[in-house]
Amino acid sequence: MAQVTLENVNKVYDNGYHAVHDLDLDIQDGEFLVLVGPSGCGKSTALRMVAGLESITSGKLTIGERVVNDVHPKDRDIAFVFQNYALYPHMTVRQNIGFALKLRKTPKAEIEQRVGEAAKLLELTEFLDEKPGQLSGGQRQRVAMGRAIVRRPQVFLMDEPLSNLDAKLRVQMRAEISRLQHDLGVTTLYVTHDQIEAMTMGHRVAVMSRGYLQQVDTPQNLYDRPNNLYVATFIGSPQMNLIMGQLHLGATPHLVVGKHRLDLPAALVASRPGLADFDDKKVVVGIRPESLEDAGVETGAPEGRTIEAVIELREGLGSEVVAHARFDGEAPQVEAAQRDPDATLTGEQGVELVARLDPRTSVAIDQMARFIVDVDNLHLFDPATSLAIR
Amino acid sequence: MSTLDAAPATGGAAIGSAMEPVGQRTHRVLAKVPTAVLWAIVVLWTIPSFGLLVTSLRPEADQISGGWWTIFSNPSLTLENYDNALFHPPGGTLPFIDAFVNSLAIAIPGTVIPIAIACAAAYAFAWMDFRGRHWMFIGVLAMMAVPVQMSLVPLQQLYSGGAHLTVGGSTFIVLPDMDLSNKPIAVWLAHTAFGLPLAIYLLHNYIAGLPRDLFEAARIDGANHFGIFWRIVLPLAKPAIAAFAIFQFLWVWNDYLISLIFLSQNRDASPLTIQLVNLVTSRGQGTELLPAAAFISIVVPLVIFFSLQRYFVRGLLAGSVKG
Numbered sequence: 001m002a003q004v005t006l007e008n009v010n011k012v013y014d015n016g017y018h019a020v021h022d023l024d025l026d027i028q029d030g031e032f033l034v035l036v037g038p039s040g041c042g043k044s045t046a047l048r049m050v051a052g053l054e055s056i057t058s059g060k061l062t063i064g065e066r067v068v069n070d071v072h073p074k075d076r077d078i079a080f081v082f083q084n085y086a087l088y089p090h091m092t093v094r095q096n097i098g099f100a101l102k103l104r105k106t107p108k109a110e111i112e113q114r115v116g117e118a119a120k121l122l123e124l125t126e127f128l129d130e131k132p133g134q135l136s137g138g139q140r141q142r143v144a145m146g147r148a149i150v151r152r153p154q155v156f157l158m159d160e161p162l163s164n165l166d167a168k169l170r171v172q173m174r175a176e177i178s179r180l181q182h183d184l185g186v187t188t189l190y191v192t193h194d195q196i197e198a199m200t201m202g203h204r205v206a207v208m209s210r211g212y213l214q215q216v217d218t219p220q221n222l223y224d225r226p227n228n229l230y231v232a233t234f235i236g237s238p239q240m241n242l243i244m245g246q247l248h249l250g251a252t253p254h255l256v257v258g259k260h261r262l263d264l265p266a267a268l269v270a271s272r273p274g275l276a277d278f279d280d281k282k283v284v285v286g287i288r289p290e291s292l293e294d295a296g297v298e299t300g301a302p303e304g305r306t307i308e309a310v311i312e313l314r315e316g317l318g319s320e321v322v323a324h325a326r327f328d329g330e331a332p333q334v335e336a337a338q339r340d341p342d343a344t345l346t347g348e349q350g351v352e353l354v355a356r357l358d359p360r361t362s363v364a365i366d367q368m369a370r371f372i373v374d375v376d377n378l379h380l381f382d383p384a385t386s387l388a389i390r
Numbered sequence: 391m392s393t394l395d396a397a398p399a400t401g402g403a404a405i406g407s408a409m410e411p412v413g414q415r416t417h418r419v420l421a422k423v424p425t426a427v428l429w430a431i432v433v434l435w436t437i438p439s440f441g442l443l444v445t446s447l448r449p450e451a452d453q454i455s456g457g458w459w460t461i462f463s464n465p466s467l468t469l470e471n472y473d474n475a476l477f478h479p480p481g482g483t484l485p486f487i488d489a490f491v492n493s494l495a496i497a498i499p500g501t502v503i504p505i506a507i508a509c510a511a512a513y514a515f516a517w518m519d520f521r522g523r524h525w526m527f528i529g530v531l532a533m534m535a536v537p538v539q540m541s542l543v544p545l546q547q548l549y550s551g552g553a554h555l556t557v558g559g560s561t562f563i564v565l566p567d568m569d570l571s572n573k574p575i576a577v578w579l580a581h582t583a584f585g586l587p588l589a590i591y592l593l594h595n596y597i598a599g600l601p602r603d604l605f606e607a608a609r610i611d612g613a614n615h616f617g618i619f620w621r622i623v624l625p626l627a628k629p630a631i632a633a634f635a636i637f638q639f640l641w642v643w644n645d646y647l648i649s650l651i652f653l654s655q656n657r658d659a660s661p662l663t664i665q666l667v668n669l670v671t672s673r674g675q676g677t678e679l680l681p682a683a684a685f686i687s688i689v690v691p692l693v694i695f696f697s698l699q700r701y702f703v704r705g706l707l708a709g710s711v712k713g
Contacts, residue, residue, distance in 0.1 A: 080607065088607075090625040099611050103612040
């Protein structure tokens with residue numbers, strides 16, 4: 001087992017495209033780290049650089065104690081699981097799993113034994129003599145896993161291994177890969193664009209966007225304390241609601257959003273000294289959907305904690321009701337800011353709020369509803385830099 | 391210019407029909423042809439071959455006295471012509487059984503050698519990174535434009551005298567005289583040279599279409615270029631190799647020109663095509679054996695065609711349709 005360290009790693013393609021910028025990442029021995037981001041964010045490139053399938057333009061890559069920048073993939077002691085499995089179509093499952101061992105001139109008896117063990121672990125024993133073409137998607141995926149674990153590598157590298165499976169199988173394989181990684185204790189770097197996979201599987205999650213690492217933290221910390229607007233809106237579904245607000249400190253610190261006033265708890269203000277710089281200035285207010293509750297359900301809605309919005313859509317899910325509402329306030333143009341990271345967020349009138357409400361709620365379409373805002377869990381961002389105000 | 395200008399003036403309806411792609415229109419017209427017509431064409435095209443088969447089975451007297459259709463009024467069949475052609479040909483001609491073996495001895499190496507070279511070259515052009523790869527590949531493809539006839543004389547000189555370069559009074563030996571003329575290897579080399587460009591082109595298209603992930607997976611599994619080529623590419627390229635092998639084998643088997651020039655002086659090594667011609671020219675004797683001999687020489691192509699039909703279609707599609 002080994003630790004994997006990337007220091008200031010850059011990738012610039014021959015055509016000048018800068019895919020990965022100054023990536024610093026430290027994957028602990030035995031850790032399951034998930035790299036997540038939209039397509040084209042550089043996450044696959046980063047993974048392929050660790051595997052040795054792409055050259056590293058600058059920076060330092062260490063696996064274990066060894067700098068492996070210029071080491072051939074086969075000598076890095078890694079195993080790679082491909083998105084479309086990349087099974088050898090003309091070989092049986094047994095040959096596919098044992099191929100790497102055969103190339104390493106492992107004795108036949110040992111190959112047989114290790115392939116057998118891997119197959120048993122993955123419940124593939126009965127398919128050992130079939131060709132990949134005869135297997136279902138889930139089984140092929142397991143063969144790809146088998147090919148990785150039979151090598152007993154120091155590091156597993158996985159490139160969206162579940163994206164070709166249907167939803168149900170994906171959930172099942174998600175659990176299976178997590179269990180396998182836990183049992184084997186192999187350091188794993190896992191790439192996905194699916195935040196649910198990232199949140200459920202990773203010990204830690206690294207969020208990437210446009211070639212830059214945005215934040216690395218445990219799933220819960222990413223959710224609770226996003227570093228910037230990008231991470232705040234990427235993690236969580238439905239995504240965080242964002243409203244432009246005016247911050248007023250003083251004796252009773254509060255925010256003004258639209259026509260409403262939200263009092264800020266003293267503890268929140270005290271824990272974020274950075275707020276002092278934003279007195280009487282605009283800030284982006286982030287409210288998670290579950291931080292909004294129907295005032296009609298809770299008793300004693302206090303003054304200074306509520307906002308009102310017109311319900312546009314109500315989706316009953318049994319355990320909760322997801323309500324979409326139009327709030328008369330300013331919406332920050334996050335997408336424009338993401339196109340140009342230096343742009344200051346500007347507002348646009350009318351915000352669509354998404355709230356996850358108690359199923360007893362009586363909100364109805366086209367009616368004005370009153371929401372209690374969980375002010376203890378508000379997120380505040382600097383509109384100029386998109387960074388969280390801490 | 392005037393013809394181009396005339397087109398829009400012909401009006402909307404004419405443009406509508408002119409817009410229909412030629413392929414579609416041809417298909418629409420051909421689809422209306424009744425199956426019976428197609429069968430009639432098939433029969434018409436088969437009659438000469440059928441007549442040849444019938445004639446080859448008739449005694450000499452019957453062959454001379456009338457056309458093959460007189461078989462219906464005078465039905466007498468014999469295998470004597472086949473026996474004579476194969477084992478007892480008239481005056482000095484090589485028995486066809488030997489010529490048959492000679493043809494195999496030319497066609498099999500003439501197929502295997504270019505394919506072996508072309509597979510390796512196609513892999514290198516498709517998946518190995520080296521300087522000048524693109525231009526070398528274009529150079530190889532350009533060779534397809536060189537007609538066989540143009541290179542016969544230089545090749546014959548090379549085979550029988552080697553190649554020499556005279557610079558300022560002193561002569562250098564570029565290639566020594568290897569005395570290849572009238573040896574089977576001369577024919578193998580010629581067929582290899584003329585088969586390679588197309589072989590490389592077809593196999594390259596197929597091999598380049600194999601998914602990149604397979605190559606990357608094999609690299610991580612520890613395979614070097616030769617390992618990838620031997621264990622991954624060759625097994626997967628089988629359909630394309632088979633398709634090209636059929637074409638090349640038939641082309642070499644049916645070849646007359648190259649054997650005539652490089653091998654015809656060597657009676658004991660010459661193939662069926664040469665012997666077939668010699669049979670006619672030997673003082674009118676043995677003409678009754680011609681139909682039988684012709685049939686002997688097309689046995690192999692027929693067997694190959696009927697047993698490997700599906701590869702013909704795949705070969706024609708190689709590169710255009712994956713899988």
